[in-house]
Amino acid sequence: MPLRVPKRFTRLYITALSLVAFLTILGQILIQTTLEDELHDPWLVNYAGRQRFHSQLIAKTALLLTQRPDLTNKEIQLQELKRVLADWEDHQNQLRTGDLRDIKAKSVNSDTIQSMFEDIDPHFQVIAKNTHSVLKWIEKADTSQKIDKDLKNIFAHELTFLQKMNRIVFQYDKEAKEKVTKLRGIELGLMALTLFILLMEGLFIFRHAVQKLRETLIQLIEAREKTYKANQELQTAYQQLRLAQSQLLETTQLRHHQELKEHKIHASALLQGQEEERRRLSKEMHDGVGQMLTGLKLMTENFANTKSWTDYDRQNALNLRQLVGQTIQEVRSISNNLMPTVLNDFGIKSALKQLVDSTARNCAAHLTFASNLNDERFDQRIEIGLYRIAQEAIHNAVKHADASEISLGILQKNAEISLTIKDNGKGFRLNKKKFTPTSPSHGLHNIQERAHLLDGTLKINSAIGRGTEIAVQIPNDTKLTR
Structure with a gap:
């Protein structure tokens, strides 16, 4: 009898697999989301560190351009200062707002980092404003004391900017590590929950499934042995049936060939008899009827030459002679069709x-x-x-x-x-x-x-x-x- 799988077992099995699949998918969603966020962290840390370097480069270049007017590469230094200043301002804005245009991404700063940017912003604005002022005076070639005042303002806020920017860099790094630690905890929790569910499946589902499978295999082996014995009996019966069928077919073929042979002999004998009869009729018509008709034709020719006949009788005699001639030709044609002498000769x-x-x-x-x-x-x-x-x-x-x-x-x-x-x-x-x-x-x-x-x-x-x-x-x- 076929085994029926209990509906309860099926429901439990589907529920367990669905739960494992759900946890797997959930874990992947959480991990992928966290990884997507963490992909921006290296960029944030890197560019936050570069902001410190750029602030120092801005102060050093501005000082160099004002204190050493005899520089041979003054124009190059000036263009470099403009470029660095624009880059510094742009990245400071990207870091503060979270609109990371360079990598086409969005980032949300934590409250701590946001407050740090608000704290550092006055220093940033002073450095940026005075640097633009220095650039304007340098382009006008004005070496008045206003440039010295702008330089003093730059250097007065530059050290504070560096210290506060260091704190922002460390905070970015700290938050990145916290995300990794949180992700590790989530992954470990999901793994533990998945293992627990798999353990429950093994205890309450797969153990019963293995038992049922063992019983099914035993029944299948027994059924296979019975089927093998029945198959052997069927093979023996089939061989006997094939042998009987072959013998019957051989007998039928022999009988059919014999019937065909007999039919062929009978038909051949019948045709041979017909040909013999045709040959006999042809000979009799040629030798018998033909000779008599030839004699009759000679007699009609003699009659036609009689001088005592009237023209009417003579015409009838001529018609009779012509009819006898046509009859002779017809007899010859029939005799030739029955058995042409040219075929034998x-x-x-x-x-x-x-x-x-x-x-x-x-x-x-x-x-x-x-x-x-x-x-x-x-x-x-x-x-x-x-x-x-x-x-x-x-x-x-x-x-x-x-x-x-x-x-x-x-x-x-x-x-x-x-x-x-x-x-x-x-x-x-x-x-x-x-x-x-x-x-x-x-x-x-x-x-x-x-x-x-x-x-x-x-x-x-x-x-x-x-x-x-x-x-x-x-x-x-x-x-x-x-």
């Missing part, structure tokens, strides 16, 4: 050539014949089969397809004989699945049956309005005779 090429010529004389279609044979002779069964196929195909093209162009070709290549009949008639729709035409004619069935009895292949290509092409390939294993 000269072979398949001559017989097919005669078939094309006689058909061309009796219909309006234009027939052509092509062959690469000379005087080769094949097995009588092959020659008769190929002749009957060509005869049936040409008959269908003339009678049913209303073709105006018919071509017949017989070619020999290696050990195969290829017979092709092509016309430009009406064509028909071919059923590709059963390989039978949808037209009511049975001629193609006879062609297919004869090709099968000769162990050949039959291909029919036809479409309505595009004519028909019949191609038969017969294997020829007999030796050729010259």
Whole structure:
């Protein structure tokens, strides 16, 4: 039976994992926020320290420019003082307001630091104001006692500015360390809480899960053994079934081959009997009826020469002679269709050539014949089969397809004989699945049956309005005779 996991266990497991995930995310948010704030602390400490250095540089440069007018690089010193002064004022403003434009960030000063900036601001303003005054007098080249007064004011407040700025630097550093200590405490607290939750999960959830898993594994192993035994039994039964199926299939195939062989023998015997009967009828019509009709024709010729007959009787005799001649030709045509003597005497090429010529004389279609044979002779069964196929195909093209162009070709290549009949008639729709035409004619069935009895292949290509092409390939294993 399948094990059902208790809903309570599932809820506890989801709750525990959710709590761990929440604490992890919360810790990351706190840490990332604190780190984001602490990223500004090094800049604050650094630039607060630089403010001390810049204040000293401002006082020293101002003194140098006023006390040593013979300096060769006075203009450079003057430009440097302007630059340092502007930078000093800008960074003092950034540090005091928290608008750190250099690093595109915002910082909130603590109340302590904010009060320190308010305390140092008067000294900063005095130094900045007097330095601008010194610059103005230097640019005017005025060496009056006003410059000395401005210098005294600068140096009077510069030491105090340094001391108070030192306190600001130390306060920045102290607050940065306090943030790191606070962050460490938060991280340790979150880690302890996470470990506690994991411990509770192990005691109240995972221990039961391991027990259930152990029981499930035992049941799975038992089920696997049962399945393995059942599979072995099924394999044995399947092998027996396959063996029986193979034997049945082999028996069925043998029976099918036997039936096909018997059908082929029966059809071959039937066709052979038909050909023998045709040969007999052809011989009887040629030797019997043909001879009698020839004699009758001679008699009518004698009657027509009688001088005592009237013109009316003589005309009837002439009509009778003509009718007897047409009857003789029809009997010869029927006898030749039943079994052409040229096929027995000269072979398949001559017989097919005669078939094309006689058909061309009796219909309006234009027939052509092509062959690469000379005087080769094949097995009588092959020659008769190929002749009957060509005869049936040409008959269908003339009678049913209303073709105006018919071509017949017989070619020999290696050990195969290829017979092709092509016309430009009406064509028909071919059923590709059963390989039978949808037209009511049975001629193609006879062609297919004869090709099968000769162990050949039959291909029919036809479409309505595009004519028909019949191609038969017969294997020829007999030796050729010259």
